[in-house]
Each structure stands twice: as structure tokens, then as C-alpha cells.
Amino acid sequence: MAKLIQRFNLTGRVTKGFGRGSKELGCPTANMDEKAVLAASHLSTGIYYGLACVGTGPVYKAVTSVGWNPQYKNEHKSVEVHILHEFEKDFYGETLRFMFLGYIRDEMKFDSLEALINRINLDKKEGSEALEIHLHLSEDPFFK
Numbered sequence: 001m002a003k004l005i006q007r008f009n010l011t012g013r014v015t016k017g018f019g020r021g022s023k024e025l026g027c028p029t030a031n032m033d034e035k036a037v038l039a040a041s042h043l044s045t046g047i048y049y050g051l052a053c054v055g056t057g058p059v060y061k062a063v064t065s066v067g068w069n070p071q072y073k074n075e076h077k078s079v080e081v082h083i084l085h086e087f088e089k090d091f092y093g094e095t096l097r098f099m100f101l102g103y104i105r106d107e108m109k110f111d112s113l114e115a116l117i118n119r120i121n122l123d124k125k126e127g128s129e130a131l132e133i134h135l136h137l138s139e140d141p142f143f144k
Contacts, residue, residue, distance in 0.1 A: 002049060002130040008100040009142045010079070012036025014054070014092050017080065025113075027120050029065070029080035030054070030096050037079050040066055045077075047104040049127030051137055052083050053097045059138035060085040063127040064098060067107040082120075084128055097143055101134050102127070 012032035030052075032040075045067030052062035061084040068077055081098050104123050110116040 002102050002104045002126050004102050005048075005100060008040075008043070010036055010040055010098045010100065012039070012079070012096055014094050014096050016092055017078070025117055025120060027082050027117075027124070029082045030091065032079040032081065032096060032098075036096075037077055040079050041077075043100070044103070044106075046106045047123050047127075048100050048102065049104060049130050050101040051099045051131070051134065051143070052081055053143045054083070054087075054091050055094045059143050061128050061131045062098060063104070063124050064100070065107070069107070082124065084124060099137060099140065099142060101137070102130050104130075 010032070012035060014030045015033050017029065017031035043066050046065075048064045048066060050062055050064065051059050052064075053059045063082050063084070065078070065080045065082075069080075079098075081096060104126055110119065
């Protein structure tokens with residue numbers, strides 16, 4: 001069950017990741033640079049929901065993973081944003097703004113890739129529904 005958290009704004013550059021999000025999971029993510037990961041180090045690892053903006057573009061709902069991705073045994077902590085919108089092209093190097101608004105769940109390792117994909121889809125649904133009451137925040141000066 002998603003729960004509200006104290007709002008936290010994070011800005012960073014989009015960097016190249018492992019490519020697993022779109023290729024293996026059907027869930028492309030924008031990986032934030034190391035400065036952004038460091039700025040978010042006070043956050044508990046897990047899955048969050050919030051609002052995101054690429055460059056000077058529109059604000060969209062998003063779900064974000066903060067942590068080590070135990071399914072893949074990452075050696076470096078990451079912040080990976082899945083924007084709930086289909087983009088026509090990649091946006092590596094662009095500035096990404098993410099407003100953390102709520103927490104969905106802890107990180108976990110799954111028994112199978114299928115189980116992980118099913119949970120990701122549930123996270124996206126849960127995050128999207130929880131964000132309905134926060135859409136007015138797309139007008140926040142953070143996104144300007």
C-alpha cells in the first residue's frame with residue numbers, strides 16, 4: 001500500500017544504464033547521474049512514486065527505484081525513474097527533475113523475471129492511482 005512521504009525534489013542528468021528496463025522488463029527507466037544518487041542517499045531504498053519532467057517538457061506521473069536492484073545484484077546504488085509516458089526517443093544527457101511524493105514498497109529479489117515484471121506493473125498502477133491527488137503539483141516552481 002502506497003504511503004505519503006515528506007516531499008523531496010531531485011534534479012540530475014540522465015545517464016546510460018544497463019538497458020535492462022526496456023529490453024528485459026518492458027519498463028524503460030531514466031538513470032540519474034551519480035550526483036543525484038548521492039543527493040538522494042538519505043532516502044530508504046525502495047520503490048517511490050512522484051512527478052517527473054525531462055528538460056523543459058511537460059510533467060508526468062512516474063515511479064522510481066532507489067537502491068541496489070537485488071534482482072541483478074548491482075554493485076552501485078542507483079536512482080531509476082520510469083516515467084508513465086511513452087517517449088519517441090532517448091533523452092540521455094537531459095536534465096531530469098523528480099518530485100518524490102510517496103513510497104510504495106521495499107526493494108526485493110523475486111523468484112523469477114515474470115514475478116518481477118508482474119510486481120513492476122502493479123507498482124506502476126499503484127503509483128499512478130496514488131498520484132491522482134497530486135497532479136496540481138505539476139505547476140510547482142520546481143518544474144519551471
